Amino acid sequence: MILERLSIINFKNIENVELTLTAGINCFVGDNGAGKTNILDAVHYLSAARSMHTITDQQSVRHGEEYFLLDGILHHDDNRPEQLVCSYTRRGGKTLKRNGKEYDKLSDHVGCMPIVIVSPADSSLISDSAEERRRYFNRLISTLDRGYLAALIRYNATLAERNKLLKANPSEEMLLIYDQMLSSSADVIYNRRSDIIKQLRPLVEEYYALLSECREQIDIEYRSELQTAPLSELLLASRQRDFVNEFTSSGIHRDDVIFSIGGFPLRKFGSQGQQKSFLIALKLAEYALLSKHSDERPILLLDDLFDKLDMRRVAQLLRLVGGSDFGQILITDCNKHRLQHTLDDAGAEYRLLHITNGNIEL
Numbered sequence: 001m002i003l004e005r006l007s008i009i010n011f012k013n014i015e016n017v018e019l020t021l022t023a024g025i026n027c028f029v030g031d032n033g034a035g036k037t038n039i040l041d042a043v044h045y046l047s048a049a050r051s052m053h054t055i056t057d058q059q060s061v062r063h064g065e066e067y068f069l070l071d072g073i074l075h076h077d078d079n080r081p082e083q084l085v086c087s088y089t090r091r092g093g094k095t096l097k098r099n100g101k102e103y104d105k106l107s108d109h110v111g112c113m114p115i116v117i118v119s120p121a122d123s124s125l126i127s128d129s130a131e132e133r134r135r136y137f138n139r140l141i142s143t144l145d146r147g148y149l150a151a152l153i154r155y156n157a158t159l160a161e162r163n164k165l166l167k168a169n170p171s172e173e174m175l176l177i178y179d180q181m182l183s184s185s186a187d188v189i190y191n192r193r194s195d196i197i198k199q200l201r202p203l204v205e206e207y208y209a210l211l212s213e214c215r216e217q218i219d220i221e222y223r224s225e226l227q228t229a230p231l232s233e234l235l236l237a238s239r240q241r242d243f244v245n246e247f248t249s250s251g252i253h254r255d256d257v258i259f260s261i262g263g264f265p266l267r268k269f270g271s272q273g274q275q276k277s278f279l280i281a282l283k284l285a286e287y288a289l290l291s292k293h294s295d296e297r298p299i300l301l302l303d304d305l306f307d308k309l310d311m312r313r314v315a316q317l318l319r320l321v322g323g324s325d326f327g328q329i330l331i332t333d334c335n336k337h338r339l340q341h342t343l344d345d346a347g348a349e350y351r352l353l354h355i356t357n358g359n360i361e362l
């Protein structure tokens, strides 16, 4: 899939920009604060109807303005053209239109414009708690499988009910009903998580080996209590503890995914560049899964390309994504000469766009 044109109005520091993009590598260069990441975020809005940062729609409207409007023309791999328009007004809220028709539910748009982002903010996947990793995998698996999202919503609703019930001194029979409901949604989630991590694991390993030129060995492993027993048994075993603590202490809401390097935890033993390489390998593996799933190559967004990487790894990355498995790529960097030099070295074709104060310099 290719984003051919993008028009951005009143989005953060961008007042009015019209972009025409190439099918290959598009590079946005400019100083800190110029608006490079904002352009990638506009692309993210068209894909997910929200910012890639944890900010509200309100905060994405240019200061002093009433609305923002993002209008993109896509060209799908099967030659279908498509128009996506995402707009937000401070008074009227947000709408997303596909070929002129407004979505009833924004969630119906999930998966229609697949993108993969590599950004400095990814480091929270390694440094933060298990919740952050669960959120990432939940989002990825939901894109691949709508049944997963439905099971997750059911699970969370039942879990909240069970926790409420535990405070109200419920009967054993009542709890058993909730345990059964939790277990049936948990099975769907557990099986899907196991399956996706199994598919991702060799891909992450392979991409990491290519990026690092086989310098280190990494691993990714799913960890769930459900690997030891079915949830119904775990809930029964922890029932007394749950009564005392007044919350559900077992379940897939406690799952984690363990990242390691050379057999040790990546968070503690990986250097910054190794951690960054791992995150890129994970995102490229995500890219491979998404393109296999939808028969369409997602758009790859590489924000702040040189963040924590040495020249050698950046060159490897560019060689890798310049291959035919990858489609359109949007790159940002604040150092034009370094970027040009590395792209030229990798033998890549690219287009350079200069950003200054939210404007494209011609």
Ligand SMILES: Nc1ncnc2c1ncn2[C@@H]1O[C@H](COP(=O)(O)OP(=O)(O)OP(=O)(O)O)[C@@H](O)[C@H]1O
Pocket (backbone or CB within 6 Å): 011, 012, 013, 014, 030, 031, 032, 033, 034, 035, 036, 037, 038, 039, 059, 060, 061, 062, 063, 304, 333, 334
């Ligand atoms: N709602 C808003 N209205 C106006 N300006 C905004 C708004 N939100 C963010 N900005 C401005 O956008 C700029 C940040 O842009 P962006 O993050 O795209 O920079 P960048 O080019 O990626 O810089 P860096 O190289 O530091 O990553 C900042 O100057 C910020 O003040």
Ligand SMILES: [Mg+2]
Pocket (backbone or CB within 6 Å): 036, 037, 038, 303, 304, 332
């Ligand atoms: Mg930036």
